[in-house]
Amino acid sequence: MTGSPSTRHRPTRRLPGTADEHAHAWSPAEARSRFRAGLSGPTAGWAPGHTQANLISVPADWAYDMLLFCQRNPKACPVLDVTDAGSPATVLAEGADLRTDLPRYRVWEHGELVEEPTDVVAHWRKDLVSFLIGCSFTFEGALVGAGVPMRHIEQGRNVSMYVTNRQCRPAGRLRGPMVVSMRPVPPEHLPAAIRETSLLPAVHGSPVYCGDPGALGIEDLGRPDFGDPVDMEPDDIPVFWACGVTPQAAVMASRPPFAITHAPGQMFLTDARDEQYRVA
Amino acid sequence: MTGSPSTRHRPTRRLPGTADEHAHAWSPAEARSRFRAGLSGPTAGWAPGHTQANLISVPADWAYDMLLFCQRNPKACPVLDVTDAGSPATVLAEGADLRTDLPRYRVWEHGELVEEPTDVVAHWRKDLVSFLIGCSFTFEGALVGAGVPMRHIEQGRNVSMYVTNRQCRPAGRLRGPMVVSMRPVPPEHLPAAIRETSLLPAVHGSPVYCGDPGALGIEDLGRPDFGDPVDMEPDDIPVFWACGVTPQAAVMASRPPFAITHAPGQMFLTDARDEQYRVA
Structure with a gap:
């Protein structure tokens, strides 16, 4: 039925958390700016062709354990980028700020979820190392x-x-x-x-x-x-x-003193193209 | 010409460093035991179907930098295993000892090659973290x-x-x-x-x-x-x-106080099968 009027003209479905029916088509940078302004919601299907990523930020004292955990569990935790301690910047998205540019975050203390804010500016620490991990979206x-x-x-x-x-x-x-x-x-x-x-x-x-x-x-x-x-x-x-x-489940089980993650399904939209990660 | 007498009965070529014309066909464990006994030489073509690995061991203080260097340069430094500090054991080869089971090593001090021994028992330190990195062989x-x-x-x-x-x-x-x-x-x-x-x-x-x-x-x-x-x-x-x-070139350029590597071309033979690393 490809090309029939009913499929050609089907309106874009409205998305949870937004009244904008064109949100799917936003560029990653445009989506990040909306999230920075407070918009939230699941990101499946957003910015087609662009790579989405999970976020986990831990104190530098825990960074080696986290990087090794990812290396030892590569199917669950494929690492796309690791930031320098304290930096909210990533090579995956020019000008992005990891403290504000995700739709929603989770803040963890000793393995307990304490807050689900739409930015983590007030929670940020200079010793946080952020891991961006491949996402099935x-x-x-x-x-x-x-x-x-x-x-x-x-x-x-x-x-x-x-x-x-x-x-x-x-x-x-x-x-x-x-x-x-x-x-x-x-x-x-x-x-x-x-x-x-x-x-x-x-x-x-x-x-x-x-x-x-x-x-x-x-x-x-x-x-x-x-x-x-x-x-x-x-x-x-x-x-x-x-x-x-x-990695969020590892935070819940292993109880590091502090961690920040994305909220499940509400990912970081990078500027990277999915094709970059295709091996053949 | 498949199956012609000249290919079927062509004798196994003798290998550099060994007079044993069947060395190619040794199992990884058998090859490791020969290397442990002092045999050395390039390992291309050895133990067909089994995965070979590069070795780099650095003090724990440098382990995070090395793991991050590998993550940031995955085509050159695909990590197959990382040991706990001081341990000469790896999940990639049961019973193997990373201090003795490679054909030849290189020992580095402040980025300078100081020795090329066939074992590193005398050089081993309790704070060494060993990285086994995928090899093109x-x-x-x-x-x-x-x-x-x-x-x-x-x-x-x-x-x-x-x-x-x-x-x-x-x-x-x-x-x-x-x-x-x-x-x-x-x-x-x-x-x-x-x-x-x-x-x-x-x-x-x-x-x-x-x-x-x-x-x-x-x-x-x-x-x-x-x-x-x-x-x-x-x-x-x-x-x-x-x-x-x-990673050896990084040791030469970055001059960590101490490091041990394999000698180029003289790899660690693991028990892992090449097929395990094939994605499709």
Whole structure:
């Protein structure tokens, strides 16, 4: 039905947290400026073709443990950039300020979530080292391009994320379970979903599991640990990718004195292009 | 001519540093035990199907800078494992001892090469953190499998390595030029060479350059900075891959008080299989 009036002229769906129906089409810089001004909401489907990133900022004293944790768990924590201590700047987005330019943050003290502000200027510390970690939203463009339906975007919801029974390889004081994102995939699209994401190892790469959620210790797909429940079509297979919320789960389990993260699903929009992370 | 008597019964070529014509076929554990006993020499073509690794050990005080340097220069320095401080053990090879199990080492003081022993038991320190970094020898199996001739193995030589005019992205106190390995590739095999290595990002991935060595600041292919000169056939194109000797060049440029590395071309043979690092 490509090109039929009903698809050609379908209005852009309004997004959670915004009344602007053109928000999807904003450039990363334009989106960041709106977030800086206070706009918030999930970013799946935003700034198509541009790489989105998870944020975790920890005191410099914890930076080696975090970097090693990422190295030892590369599918969950593929590192795209690490800042110098105290700097809110990143090579991934010229002029961006990591303290203000995400839609929403989480502030953690001793592993407890204490606040969910839309900026962290008042919480910033000179010893914070920030990690920008690949996000599965980045590969959604490739999946859509290969014809794989994205149920959560169709339904205007945040992707479903779950804590699994798989433990990450610990690093120093950091340990915790692997978190996964789940997308329902029709069986006929499964090969494309696996092929496309395999070629993007810097943004989680191939799925860690397809099928029975119980194998990952997930009891009820309808009750995600982060994000929204997403409706599945009858034949859909749940496909699980390692998720950049994993460092947040490590913060909850390992209780560093202080940390700042993005709010799940509300990512940092970089100026990098998804294609830069494609290996073939 | 597959299966002709001349190829089927061609004897295994003798290797530099060993009189044993079956050395190529040793398991990684067997090879490590021979190296532990004092055998040395380049390891290209050894233990086919098993992953080889570069070694760099630095004091814990320098470990964060080194890990960040690797993260910021992933094509040259893809990290396969990082040890706990002082430990000579790695998850990549059960029972291996990083102090004895490489063919030959280099010991560095303030950026100067002071010794090239076959073990570093006497040089070991309790604060040394060891980095095992992907090696291009790992993708040679895939190249041979795809029909790409490996001139340096045919000629019984170490691969040619060159310091380039490209600077790595610095990290803390570490800086230095990118080092590349070069393989002459016949034009008809260039697509396969690029395709096969692109799928192995953990062992340097796709080439950084193909063709004119001058573009990388290399004046004379016949005078490599590390390894041996390798003869090219008339139509061969020089193809350059980022090389795990890059951290050694960073040691030379940045002068940490102490470091231990492998000797170029004389790698650590892990028990990991090359296939584990293939993304698709």
